[in-house]
Amino acid sequence: MTLGGEDAVARPRLGRAPTTTHAEISHAALRLFIERGFDQTTIDDIAREVGIGRRTLFRYFPSKNDLPWGDFDALLDRMRAHLASMPDDIAMMEQLRIAIVEFNRVPEPEWPYHRQRMDLLLHVPTLLAHSTLRYASWRQVVAEHVARRLELPERDLIPQTMAWTCLGVCLAAYEQWLDDGTTTLPDLLDEAFRLIDERIDTKVVQAHRGAQG
Missing domain, CATH: 1.10.357.10 (Tetracycline Repressor, domain 2)
Structure with missing residues (x-):
């Protein structure tokens, strides 16, 4: 177990504020889906892209399938x-x-x-x-x-x-x-x-x- 839980692992990149809106998270997911394919993109990939943890992402979207819907x-x-x-x-x-x-x-x-x-x-x-x-x-x-x-x-x-x-x-x-x-x-x-x-x-x-x- 890491100190601070899963949100501590996926820290935002330096100089970039965490993403905290449905629209921004959905946009980031869409970009990854187009670049890599929907099935090849994981929740961890999306969480890293927007600088938040899995748990935080799931507070906005219950599943990966919900992300394209905004x-x-x-x-x-x-x-x-x-x-x-x-x-x-x-x-x-x-x-x-x-x-x-x-x-x-x-x-x-x-x-x-x-x-x-x-x-x-x-x-x-x-x-x-x-x-x-x-x-x-x-x-x-x-x-x-x-x-x-x-x-x-x-x-x-x-x-x-x-x-x-x-x-x-x-x-x-x-x-x-x-x-x-x-x-x-x-x-x-x-x-x-x-x-x-x-x-x-x-x-x-x-x-x-x-x-x-």
Whole structure:
């Protein structure tokens, strides 16, 4: 056993302050994943890179699989609050389009990291199973909102179908964005949601009225 525990072993390099934010830790991890490969990069590698110990790193991220996601839970809370703040006279699909586009809008300095992040999450086999858990949390936010608007249980078919549909639209836009660097992700998402917006909103309302008899 070393004196001072594991945090004493992985000391920050001279002249460099320890990294203490989700974003900085996630950025450092992304750089290593791109340079070395996800499976070849260890938690110890990341902890050394940011100048903190394993225990400290795990206070920010429960596992290596969580690192590419950044502070995803905080982003979900923000999207949930954004949806809840919209007036009910805005059509439901329009609310979802606006909130989801904003959810995916990142500052320009973050664009390279976001592209690396989505490339990893969509294409690294090790991450795909974990991604389903994150997607489920995201879908829940959408289903909650649809259920509230239509006064239905969250597990009803309509909210769940809408949540899966929105996720599918996003995944299609992500893939297009990764293949084509000439269009921004928010623009692609906006275009994709507008393709289905009016038709889906009308059909959902009709289905809801039919279910109510």
